Amino acid sequence: MKRILVATDISNNSSAAVRFALQLALQWPVAITFLNVHNVTRPVGEIQRQLEQFVEEVRQQLAVTIADYSCVVINAFSVTETIMHYARKHRFDYICIGARGAGTIEKLIGTTTATLINQSTVPVIAVPASYQVAPIQHLLYASDLTNLEAELKQVVDVAQPLGATVDLVHVMGPAKPEFDLDDLQTTVRQISALKISVYIEAAIVEQNLAANLEQIIQRVQPSLLIMFTTQRSGFVRRLLFPSQCAGYTFIGSVPVLVFTKA
Known part of the structure; x- marks a missing residue:
């Protein structure tokens, strides 16, 4: 069974990656972990509940059932380094993350998605915010x-x-x-x-x-x-x-x- 790490900041833009991972789970035996990395002072338990609710809302919108998934919240300074370290440590096969257009400065400095593509040893699936669920054919x-x-x-x-x-x-x-x-x-x-x-x-x-x-x-x-x-x-x-x-x-x-x- 393949293992997919879905990185999300619990925003509407990042829901595209959740939608794609859920569609993938309908076609392929995969285990999914939804990961939120944050560096704010809010309690981890509060963000954990928010992440679980976020994933559940997307799942209900798509009316899909997946048996093997979990939600993880990590408080860390560097989002990209933490995602890459977690993916390597737990031997994930893919990292799935939302992608969105960026302005000139963001393109030069690099978004989280671009940085993962440029540096991650684990293959990366980048999903545009406009993604609409459909069979992967x-x-x-x-x-x-x-x-x-x-x-x-x-x-x-x-x-x-x-x-x-x-x-x-x-x-x-x-x-x-x-x-x-x-x-x-x-x-x-x-x-x-x-x-x-x-x-x-x-x-x-x-x-x-x-x-x-x-x-x-x-x-x-x-x-x-x-x-x-x-x-x-x-x-x-x-x-x-x-x-x-x-x-x-x-x-x-x-x-x-x-x-x-x-």
Whole structure:
């Protein structure tokens, strides 16, 4: 059974992550822990009751029943460090958290969600505030075609228990070498028995990768986007070279699952 840590600040925006996790639990045997990390002086017991009520209200709105979940409240100074430490210590398979658009300063400094994507060793699911509950039936794997075999196996491991279809898309920039679509389709068939549709899309050069992906997503309407990111160490490197995966969470219209590249 997979274990999912849902980080929430008990706000309306963060309810999207709760909704997604509950939908996931309907399709996949998962154990869910809802975690609130705060650094205010209110009693932990009071926040615990608020968290439990918050989760229960969302559950009732969706009219779903889940058997295996718990609520945890931690008082700590650093929200992101505490989430990452708790996820590692208790061996969670995924961290699920809400994502919302941010202004220029927030993008430079980094939201909690972006920081988790850039630093967490546990895969992160970022769910936009606009997320509406629906069966997870179609996965879009955005690939740079490096480490394809290892990454595709991870994608299939997500798709199979959900009964979801998979599309692979490679966004090709003007400076990149051309890939032969037939060769790529053959390679994918050799890696996985799951039927996977493969697309190569030419990038719009005036747009970054996140904007190019969002245009593709508007066309193919996946339930979940899957990406792999190269994490950068050091504040300056993360500031100058932000993750494209983290960048997508500022504009994305669908949940995105981010793994760390091997």
